Amino acid sequence: MSNRGTIGAIVYDLRASGVVRNLLRIARAARGAGLDFELWPLRGQGEFLQEAQDCAPLAPILGEQTTAQRDWDSLRHQRALADAIKVRAPALLFSAGNQMHWHVAKALLSLPDDKRPRALARASNAVVSLGRSNWLIRKALARQEAFQYRTMNHVVAVSGELRDQIEKGLGIDPAKLSVIPNGIDAQRFISPIRQAPSNDRPIILGIGRLSKQKDFITLIDALALLNTQPKPVLRIFGRGSEAWMNRLRARAHAKGVSDQVELLGHVDTVADHLQTADLFVSSSRWEGASNVVLEALAGGTPIVATKAPTGIAEVLAPLGEENLVPVGDAPALAQAMERRLALPRGSEALIQRARDFDLQRTLDAYITLLEQQLSSTPSG
Template sequence: MTRPRLAILAPFKAWGGIERKIMILCHEFLALGVQPQLILTRGGVVPYPDELPKEVEIVDLGSGGKLDSVMKLTRFLKHERPAALLTAKDHSAKVAILSRILSRTDVPIFVKITNTLSFTLRRPMKRRSARWLYGYADRLIAVSGGVRDDLIENFGIPPEKVQVIYNPTVTPSIAERKTHPVDHPWLQGDGPPVIIGVGRLTPQKDFPMLIRAFAKVRQQREARLIILGDGPLHDELITCAREAGVGDDVDLPGYVSDPIPYLARGSLFALSSRYEGLANVLIEALAAGLPAVATDCPSGPMEILQAGRIGPLVTVGDADALAQAMLDTLDNPPTQETLARGLDRFRSDKVALQYLQVMGIKSSGVQAAGNGLSGSVE
């Protein structure tokens, strides 16, 4: 039996959050009898080449700008006719929709929306083009209920066209990855508790607020703070820590390819973001067994922490509230049973099956539900 082919389009980098999720989905799609095809455009590269299954087909369009990508993808759709085309990132979504229109094919287009677009699409022209073009997609797949609400309320997308499918964050490999060694001196099993933050060092993550909150924690107890990630605010954050009087207790070791070993050895995870799509690292922290606190930002933390039942939620930008939440959780951490509650929603095998059901792709042992689904997947 020939495997149905699922084309996946994004301006892939060698690593990144979206790239990791696509790599995980490729593993699961293959296990479910579906053949993934990664479509590379505009200098895109193979994501996570050491982890991507060799069975995944790589199709490099060799395109230049957006117009060239549209023309080459149009030819691909005419000749290859995949069962469906899944896109991630705004640029790819628009290229895919324009190509489908020009190709005059019936290849269904599914657009994965990974962030709250009213925050990320700031230019009026980009917002208008998204409002117009996204209506031509067969279905938008939002990574959280908050992202879905934003699409409906701020971009005029009909509710029946937006499906919530959480990211495939919880994988069988997490148990083994937790055991990988970490050479950071603060995570060797002794010393004061270590609070961990993870993310790109940009204004979105609001790490200056996290450092201010941590300084308030340090006024009451010994603790250390590690922030994993790189980005343009690195030097500013070092200065912020020094000015707050905690320079010796804050470390920014840079980007790490896998935060799970660090999370497994920390005492507390803190998410200080101003906005998110889903906040995958918050899920990873819980899956690694690490207690967590988070800002109640749009969107994701409220859904992940189940309105505060799994971990505290605080107002965005409120350093005092975040500091108190961190102190309370360090003093009275939740049980491992509490942390694991609700993680099934993010299991990679279940998520991949939901994708195939929404896209109407039938495979070995899979009964596709077609395009009749709407709303959240529980």
């Protein structure tokens, strides 16, 4: 390992999510490049725990597992986070996703100047204070978001649109901002079969955590508006609370599509499902940059998506603006879905677009950035 010092990567836990998946890819690449990269989740729990243990040294900050809400749990244990940073004394702290940035910033500022490491944040999601919530809430969130990014020495955004949001919306110095888009190992998802799948009924996929962000409520509403025959089946893959499962079931029942909606939880074989689906729909209200959109492209799966800030339009607009619809607009989403289902699959163009987001290029960019940040750290 490098003698330039340890990089400590902070994440809340190791649950199945895009943030964790991308962190583990970066960790494996960093270790392979000779960097002393370690994983420091606040909680050592989640579906990716074993994979994390296999790719980098793992040192959870809190030993016990919990079912507590993660924002509250992170707030309650800011002192433990600060103490861990002080004792472990990394050369560089890497905050891997939006959920932990504010807590990391607070922990850093609680430390004396000589105990405060250089900090790098990966901006993984849209700037919340630029959304559509109440203006008082937005104003409070803007202060919080500006604080967390100003505290960091450098911020890497996952899309150009997100970088612009952070600079112009929060007033962050552009000199401390850069962009590294998410990448994909396209070969892993490419199917040797390019023709449309022979499903008895069209299969539509929704993939992501059951949450307000992914907005499967609007997707179910759009499903109910489709005139496609035979009636499509909507399969939703993603972990979520029982409350969210019940909410989605109730919506499907209210819209008369209970027999068309399947809630299938987390799966490890996303590529197989994408390759045999007729359509993938990203109904998100906001994103940073969507891993699963890239995976669907690489699988040659037709896509309809909302113009969720940020990054979705950057990826999909070159394939046709007609496949992008306003956020939360069920009729527009249904119209785009119906139109796309009636068109040829067009897998070759989709796969070619996925190749523009080569994973190795993304990982090489992270290694370069990490080395630059280590070089900016005072020695001794």
